[in-house]
Amino acid sequence: MSHEQRSRRVLAVGAHPDDIEILCAGTLARCRERGDEIVICVATNGNMGSMTHQPAELAAIRESEARASAAHLDAELIWLGYPDEFLYPDHETRMRFVEMIRHARPDMILTHTPNDYHQDHRAVSELVFVSSFIGAVPHVETPSPVHPRICPLFYFDTLAGIDFLPTEYVDVTSTLETKLAMLQCHKSQLEWLGDYNGIDIVEFATTVARFRGLQSGVTYAEGFRRADAWPRVTTERLLP
Numbered sequence: 053m054s055h056e057q058r059s060r061r062v063l064a065v066g067a068h069p070d071d072i073e074i075l076c077a078g079t080l081a082r083c084r085e086r087g088d089e090i091v092i093c094v095a096t097n098g099n100m101g102s103m104t105h106q107p108a109e110l111a112a113i114r115e116s117e118a119r120a121s122a123a124h125l126d127a128e129l130i131w132l133g134y135p136d137e138f139l140y141p142d143h144e145t146r147m148r149f150v151e152m153i154r155h156a157r158p159d160m161i162l163t164h165t166p167n168d169y170h171q172d173h174r175a176v177s178e179l180v181f182v183s184s185f186i187g188a189v190p191h192v193e194t195p196s197p198v199h200p201r202i203c204p205l206f207y208f209d210t211l212a213g214i215d216f217l218p219t220e221y222v223d224v225t226s227t228l229e230t231k232l233a234m235l236q237c238h239k240s241q242l243e244w245l246g247d248y249n250g251i252d253i254v255e256f257a258t259t260v261a262r263f264r265g266l267q268s269g270v271t272y273a274e275g276f277r278r279a280d281a282w283p284r285v286t287t288e289r290l291l292p
Contacts, residue, residue, distance in 0.1 A: 063158035067172035078224025082292035090127035149183035154196035165207035218275025221268035
């Protein structure tokens with residue numbers, strides 16, 4: 053197998069149980085099609101996103117929805133279970149993220165951009181950047197062994213694409229149906245976002261994919277920015 057064709061381990065880290073589906077699931081489906089192994093990490097349990105379910109009940113529902121979604125890609129799901137709205141980049145949380153990254157052993161990471169709209173998104177972005185560096189430091193001890201690579205990191209889009217200018221695009225025209233099927237697994241959030249925000253999130257995600265496609269000359273696309281920090285930069289095209 054050539055260098056370009058070899059399979060990779062792709063880790064996508066989202067703050068909430070539906071973030072991955074909204075922002076990068078079409079790309080993950082393209083990665084899966086080329087033979088990559090997919091690991092999805094969800095940081096919070098999403099227990100605040102309902103007007104009808106109590107937090108403990110909702111957390112269990114949302115984990116079940118996330119697992120059903122990940123099954124579309126035969127992906128491993130890492131569920132960290134932090135409370136929604138209260139994720140902080142403290143020492144204990146950083147160490148859990150280091151362990152998560154060492155367990156996943158990625159060749160490439162996708163996560164939130166540092167300036168996204170939600171505090172949990174911003175916290176995840178910082179935690180992933182810092183912890184993926186620490187994961188390669190041998191004297192930092194975790195249950196999983198050191199992951200000797202500080203791998204390339206890509207930030208996915210913001211909600212509605214606000215204040216985000218992609219530097220790379222992935223054509224997801226062929227995988228849009230998979231992306232939307234994964235999103236529709238999150239039935240509790242289709243209800244919540246409709247009732248609380250007046251948003252049809254399936255239409256929302258489709259619209260964003262369409263305008264990113266318009267920018268890049270295809271029907272539907274997802275946009276990304278590479279974290280241009282040493283030693284994460286590579287000449288290899290990693291996104292599909």
